Amino acid sequence: MNARVMLAAAALLAAGCAQLGLRGTGDLGVIVERGAGRLQVVDTTRQARTGTVAGLGDLSHASVVYSRDGRYAYVFGRDGGLTKVDLLRMRIDRRIVQSGNSIGGAISQDGRLIAAANYEPGGVRVFDSDTLELLADIPATWGDGSQRAKVVGLEDAAGSRFAFSLFEAGEIWVADLSVPRAPKIQKFANVGRQPYDALITPDGRYYIAGLFGEDGLAMLDLWHPERGVRRVLDGYGRGEQPLPVYKMPHLEGWAMAGSLAFLPAIGRHEVLVVDTATWREAGRIPVAGQPVFVMAQPDGRQVWVNFAFPDAEKVQVIDAERRKVVQTLTPGRAVLHMEFTPRGEAVWISARDDDRVVVYDTASFERRAVLAADKPSGIFFSSRAHRIGF
Amino acid sequence: MWAGLALACAAGAAGAEPVAPAREAELIGMVRQDCGSCHGLTLKGGLGPPLVAPALKDKRMELLKHVILWGRPGTPMPPWRSFLTEAEAEWIAVRLLKGFPDER
Numbered sequence: 001m002n003a004r005v006m007l008a009a010a011a012l013l014a015a016g017c018a019q020l021g022l023r024g025t026g027d028l029g030v031i032v033e034r035g036a037g038r039l040q041v042v043d044t045t046r047q048a049r050t051g052t053v054a055g056l057g058d059l060s061h062a063s064v065v066y067s068r069d070g071r072y073a074y075v076f077g078r079d080g081g082l083t084k085v086d087l088l089r090m091r092i093d094r095r096i097v098q099s100g101n102s103i104g105g106a107i108s109q110d111g112r113l114i115a116a117a118n119y120e121p122g123g124v125r126v127f128d129s130d131t132l133e134l135l136a137d138i139p140a141t142w143g144d145g146s147q148r149a150k151v152v153g154l155e156d157a158a159g160s161r162f163a164f165s166l167f168e169a170g171e172i173w174v175a176d177l178s179v180p181r182a183p184k185i186q187k188f189a190n191v192g193r194q195p196y197d198a199l200i201t202p203d204g205r206y207y208i209a210g211l212f213g214e215d216g217l218a219m220l221d222l223w224h225p226e227r228g229v230r231r232v233l234d235g236y237g238r239g240e241q242p243l244p245v246y247k248m249p250h251l252e253g254w255a256m257a258g259s260l261a262f263l264p265a266i267g268r269h270e271v272l273v274v275d276t277a278t279w280r281e282a283g284r285i286p287v288a289g290q291p292v293f294v295m296a297q298p299d300g301r302q303v304w305v306n307f308a309f310p311d312a313e314k315v316q317v318i319d320a321e322r323r324k325v326v327q328t329l330t331p332g333r334a335v336l337h338m339e340f341t342p343r344g345e346a347v348w349i350s351a352r353d354d355d356r357v358v359v360y361d362t363a364s365f366e367r368r369a370v371l372a373a374d375k376p377s378g379i380f381f382s383s384r385a386h387r388i389g390f
Numbered sequence: 391m392w393a394g395l396a397l398a399c400a401a402g403a404a405g406a407e408p409v410a411p412a413r414e415a416e417l418i419g420m421v422r423q424d425c426g427s428c429h430g431l432t433l434k435g436g437l438g439p440p441l442v443a444p445a446l447k448d449k450r451m452e453l454l455k456h457v458i459l460w461g462r463p464g465t466p467m468p469p470w471r472s473f474l475t476e477a478e479a480e481w482i483a484v485r486l487l488k489g490f491p492d493e494r
Contacts, residue, residue: 060436078430
């Protein structure tokens with residue numbers, strides 16, 4: 001019996017124990033196996049798989065939010081599937097197909113509402129997080145009212161509110177679901193062309209949408225929505241010929257160190273540094289390709305970056321203080337996502353085309369573990385349950 | 391996979407330049423995975439429009455090939471000509487119109 005077989009046997013044994021005994025979920029998470037429509041449930045303490053949950057449909061752009069007790073993962077599938085997965089029993093608790101084509105979702109501050117952002121039909125649907133019963137349907141109508149826009153960048157705001165952007169319409173909407181069956185919607189028009197994704201700052205104050213159709217970001221102060229949406233980093237690359245974009249960047253993971261934020265530049269081999277006191281550009285860091293995720297370690301000391309095709313085999317690490325790339329790693333072909341353990345001593349990185357997830361020590365950059373996974377994409381740990389904007 | 395390859399071979403014979411079988415597998419992976427990041431793994435659409443055969447029934451092969459190679463300015467569709475030959479773009483366009491083969 002070789003070491004790998006023994007490890008697998010130990011993992012199976014441990015999985016059996018986990019199902020029988022009491023345990024918390026704070027060190028659990030899921031890896032999306034994108035082609036197989038399956039999740040792996042993983043344990044970040046043992047750095048091993050504890051089980052799998054299958055039957056989740058098309059997970060080609062799946063994302064996950066967590067119940068506030070960290071027990072249930074809500075999985076938003078590309079095909080409109082919304083599946084509530086029990087991490088302890090490692091099985092599907094409830095599942096619905098809520099639209100034809102979905103991009104992701106969010107959970108409300110109080111954990112009672114799940115909102116899904118849909119491309120087809122364009123809009124947002126809100127569900128009871130316990131039963132997945134439909135509570136509200138918000139069509140993203142625009143123009144003369146006959147068209148519906150694709151909804152992107154759906155984020156949880158304080159007080160049962162959700163903020164989201166309308167791709168074709170160039171609008172930001174804030175829906176207040178204090179009375180879930182009677183949502184009140186505040187609309188902000190002309191925020192900029194083609195918002196493609198958005199983030200909410202870790203304190204929940206600012207909602208910021210990236211614009212594909214022009215250089216700049218649209219920012220809404222959720223403490224003062226009456227002040228309207230303003231542009232930040234307007235024209236940060238004007239006059240330069242942008243490169244073609246082979247994969248849309250993601251804004252989730254808002255990397256902050258002190259008062260500086262780090263963002264993916266669109267169509268450029270750069271990470272933008274922004275001073276959040278003034279919301280002005282404070283610098284640019286040259287990197288190995290077009291950034292997709294720019295994510296801060298939980299301590300904010302380092303920022304990890306992965307890249308679009310054709311540079312997707314690399315991951316670079318930026319020292320936030322020195323604003324320089326200090327490490328280049330090659331975890332495997334087609335790196336799609338990175339996820340930090342709750343306090344950031346390790347990062348898990350998915351390499352789709354090598355069918356593996358690699359765990360690195362964030363201080364030494366040494367590999368700690370390699371897990372086999374079938375075309376892995378997103379990795380989502382239960383610590384997201386307690387973060388705004390995750 | 392074999393059905394897909396057989397289809398590929400039959401269509402390849404009709405095209406100007408053949409695409410090597412090993413490269414065909416790469417192209418299938420590229421369309422499913424990399425095009426799939428906007429158009430969906432099943433090609434039923436995402437931020438980009440659907441690329442399943444019924445959605446393309448009014449499109450000509452030459453148009454698809456042109457869009458693949460040159461992109462669509464003003465939209466997020468990028469040009470792929472740095473990574474694909476004309477024959478490869480044509481190979482993809484022909485298969486999209488017929489219903490694109492699965493991986494493996």
